Amino acid sequence: MSLLVVGVAACLAGWVALYSLLCHTNGSRGCEWNCRLVTLLHGIMAVSVTAYIGYVDGPWPFTYPGTKNTPLQISAMVLSLGYFLFDMGWCVYFQTEGLVMLAHHTMSILGILLTLWLGESGIESCAVIFGSEITNPLLQARWFLKHSGHYDTFLGDLVDVLFVLLFVFMRVFVGGAMLYCELVSPRPKLVIKCGGVAMYVLSWVFVADIARFAGRKGSVRYRYWRRRALQTQDNKAE
Template identity: 50%
Template sequence: MVSVVLEVGASLAAWLLLYCCCRRWGKRRSCEWSCRLVTLLHGVVVTCLSGYVALLDGPWPLTHAGSPNTSLQIHVLSLTLGYFIFDLGWCLYFQTEGYLMLFHHMLSICGMIMVLGLGKSATEVNAVVFVSEITNPLLQTRWFLREMGCYHTFLGEVVDFLFVFLFLVLRIGGGALIMYVMVTSPDPNWLLKAGGLAMYIVSLGFMLEICRFVRRKMLKKNCSWTSLRSVNAPVRCNGHLAAR
């Protein structure tokens, strides 16, 4: 347990050092720019690591819920836990996030601490990390595109589509499957089951926000298409096309 605490502390120090380096190299940029660079890097690294653990290294989360933690699972969760502690502290200090995101961070931190302390159930928690973090790089890319004035382009449309698609398929669909296995399996701790259900409810809250975003975007596109057709439509006068 001492080695796990040291590993989490080293992870926290590494993410904090990376943030300080980003601030030093990008003095003209905002603090949020530097923090989102760290978040982007964490999302890419942890998605690859947790995906490898869940899909290749094993054990399979849908059949081995509550199994003992492997060394690789401990390393991945310690790395992620250090980042979440850093990001929660940053959000509280700069007061940039709402209650839903803060609640998500605190649930994630408590869940990973519990799993590392109990020595089991890292299999399903690692899978939850994978389906949750896989959309994070796209979310940060969207923010950077906005900051650079490149969001209203074809690339911005692709990023939005991939983000919504992966969120609904993996975080909502895949997350529901993982939660079902956790709740019905006798091995995971009951407190961990309750935390997993709370995490999924938070994801549903995020889904509502995404649905509102998609609705606004589709309405805006429909209005622009309608106005464009009205401008390009031929004007008729007494049954004849009017000269332009």
């Protein structure tokens, strides 16, 4: 356990050091820009490692939940735990996120800590990290497009559509299948199953927010396209 504490502390220090380096070399962009660069890097790393764990190293999370943690699973969880601690501290300090996102970070931290402490169910935690972080690059791309003046373009619309579709597919359908396998399996402990239910409920809260966003943006885009169509008809009539 002492090695795990050292590993998490080292990862936390690494993410803090990377953020500090970006702020020093890219200070003109601002704190949130540099924090999101760190978030993007973590998302890419976490998805890559957990995808390898699930699809290559094994075991398959839908078939073997509740199994003992492997060294690679532990490494992936320690890496992400260090990041979540960094990002949680950053969000609290700068007060940039609402209660839902802070709850997500809190549950992610507690879930990884519990899995590391129990020494099992690492494959489910890695699957959750994969499903949570796979939409991260699109989310960050959306933010960077918005703050660089390129959001109200076809690329911005494409990123939004891909984000919504991927988020709903991974969190609702894949996440629901994962939760079902977790609940019906006799291996995972009850506390792990309860944590899975809590994460899935939180995913639906995110989905509700995204649905409201999609409805608003769809309405705005429809009015914009309708206005352009009417202008085109008027120009032809003249």
